[in-house]
Amino acid sequence: MKRLTEHLIIISFDCLSALDLPILKDLPHFQEFLSNGALVEQVETVYPSVTYACHSTIVTGNYPKRHGVVSNTLLQPGWSSPDWNWYRDCIRGTTLYDEAKKAGMTTAALLWPVTAKANIDFNMPEIFANRPWQNQIIVSLMNGTPRFQWELNQLYGSIRKGLQQPHLDDFVLASTVHTIKTRRPNLLMVHFTDLDTQRHDHGFSSNEALAALQRHDTRLGQMIEALKESGIYEDSTVILLGDHSALDEHTAIRPNVLLRQQNLVNTGTNGKVKNWKAFCKSCDGSAYIYLKDQADTGTLSKVKQLLDSLLDNPDSGIESILTGAQAAAKGADGTCAFMLEARSGYYFLEDLEGEYSKTITAKDVKADHKYTLATHGYSPEKENYRTIFMAAGKGINPITIPFCRLVDEGPTFARLLGVSLGETDGRVVEELLTY
The missing domain is CATH 3.30.1360 (Gyrase A; domain 2)
Incomplete structure (x- = not known):
């Protein structure tokens, strides 16, 4: 199968909504991205529309009942803080990063959900120190790529303040820029949660949520600049997506x-x-x-x-x-x-x-x-509850289409990389691609 891009950069802005589109069109870096790229105005999420189920769908092209991550956390009745579906083994079947790795590509993931202990070359998984006796840095090191994570913590750890936002996403941004410049991965998956946190804490249309969107615009600009400085921008495809909306x-x-x-x-x-x-x-x-x-x-x-x-x-x-x-x-x-x-x-x-x-x-x-x-977590059928998808660069047809489903994203990404996820619930969105 023909490979359409050398570098696929997937950037997940957790809780990005289709309702945010008018705001994004007025932000300089999103505006420039959209002027040269493709847009899907409405993306139907999965049920339940929670982060770990959604991100597992994005990398498999399957609904939760099939890939097995049917909620964020495990069924542990009475536990005040249940464990999460942190581990790659929680996902049934293959994933985008598995297939990229099999094809000899370099893979990297920064706080991408359900990647603990995954076979990813440069992996800083999203996993929490969920018990009082656990240390966050040690838990992360044990479940990702130790030397890579140690390097990031030595360079940028002072930015982070535990799980507080926007400091956590600022740390992820610095780590992403560094990874682009020093590793130039063929597949890079990055997960930002600033917007999701602000909406949980302050409401969907709060000033704090708007400020997070503005910070995401700045982050986007810095990541695009890193691709240019590293010399791989012209051979890259950049994806911007949301996993679910919120109410x-x-x-x-x-x-x-x-x-x-x-x-x-x-x-x-x-x-x-x-x-x-x-x-x-x-x-x-x-x-x-x-x-x-x-x-x-x-x-x-x-x-x-x-x-x-x-x-x-x-x-x-x-x-x-x-x-x-x-x-x-x-x-x-x-x-x-x-x-x-x-x-x-x-x-x-x-x-x-x-x-x-x-x-x-x-x-x-x-x-x-x-x-x-x-x-979030609501049915995809709820009114005003769609997310959004944007893409630009190699292999992308710069058009606007009204609709696709979250399950369609994984097969489309696989096609860009010239690999296959097998028989999936989703389809390749051919109209977004150029061959």
């Missing part, structure tokens, strides 16, 4: 509180889960209901009766309820008993205690990161 919300709802009242989740005197029959696994704007025993028809009936009563109540915050089969038909995890979709303005928490619903204030958000003013 403002005002109320958090806790179905596990009701499941506990029904004795479907039992806790000890310390408040920790001793055993459970049914559990609500939050994906923010949506949630799975899992049964510990899928053959437990009594629990299934009890849960259905409870959920039906909530659906009949407009104040419950639940917009719709899917069966496991219906969830699978939308690309989500079909092993769930049910999948809940929140009404606009609502989102799910996994808490076992407290009231069923809680109105969220800015004070709550500042005190505890589980509270947010805007979030």
Whole structure:
């Protein structure tokens, strides 16, 4: 298969929305990029539309039920901080970076989700020190490329202030510029989370979100300049994409509180889960209901009766309820008993205690990161909930098209690199490419 580019640079701006397009068109570096590149005005995300499921889709071309990353975090009932789907092994099947590596290309990834312990030449994975006894630098070094990460931390570690934004993205930017100039990878995947953080903490259209978009514009300019200084710009294809949008919300709802009242989740005197029959696994704007025993028809009936009563109540915050089969038909995890979709303005928490619903204030958000003013995870069918895709450089036809799906991106990237992801749920968006 003919290779269309020597260097594919994929830049993910987490939570970039199709609604941001008018703003991007007024920012100098995005404006210049769009004037010479291709644009997909509306990109349909996946269900649930959370970061790790989305980014796994981007590199596989498959829906979550197929690639296996069906939420950000693992099903660990009662854990205050569940572990995330950090590891490459969480993804079933091949990926874009696997196929690029097999074809002899140099690969690099900077805070790209679900890449811990991946076979990537220069890898700084997105993985957190999730336990009090863990050290962030050591956790990162153990799960990525140690010498490469040590080099980046020695050079730019002073920029970072833990996971705080915008410092984290400024560190990622410096690391990206350095990687471009010193490694010149054939495939580079970079993940920025500044915008996502600001929208969670301050709201979708907040001044803080606008400032993050402006910072992203500056970051884009610096990355393009690095490609030019390294001498590979003319042989490169640059992709700018979002993984999902976000919606403002005002109320958090806790179905596990009701499941506990029904004795479907039992806790000890310390408040920790001793055993459970049914559990609500939050994906923010949506949630799975899992049964510990899928053959437990009594629990299934009890849960259905409870959920039906909530659906009949407009104040419950639940917009719709899917069966496991219906969830699978939308690309989500079909092993769930049910999948809940929140009404606009609502989102799910996994808490076992407290009231069923809680109105969220800015004070709550500042005190505890589980509270947010805007979030994602909702159904791709929600109104004004599309993301966006932009591309420029080698192999790109500079046109504007109205629509594609997130699952179409991986096969299109593979085609640019002259490799194949095999049979995928997505298609190559041929109209974006020149041969």
